[in-house]
Amino acid sequence: MLLKPKNMTTAIKIDYKKIIISTLIKMLVVVILVFTLNNWGQIKQSFGGDVPPLQSWMKETFTSNNLIVMVVLTLFFFFRTYVLHKKLAEKRSNYTAL
Secondary structure, eight states: OOOOOOOOOOOOOOOOHHHHHHHHHHHHHHHHHHHHTTTHHHHHHHHHHHOOHHHHHHHHOOOOOHHHHHHHHHHHHHHHHHHHHHHHHHHHHHHHHH
8 A cells, every 4th residue: 555645645646837937027127127228328329310230239139148138037037936936836735625
């Protein structure tokens, strides 16, 4: 006869779609923020009517340093959201187990 340990609960269901959508929205905000901060001088210049070519905007935004920052922030947001969803799912399963 096998005994089930007390700390083992049933399978916890985590909604990965919500986590991925939330992470993609946060990643989009990070990309817009990095683009705006890196090109603020050109943005101010374009308000005056002198618009630089798009190639120069992209060259300054998507450098290797900025891409590394974007990837690290995206991974941070994904794992933070995952941990929060996991904790909520555990609380929910403990509450329904009572």
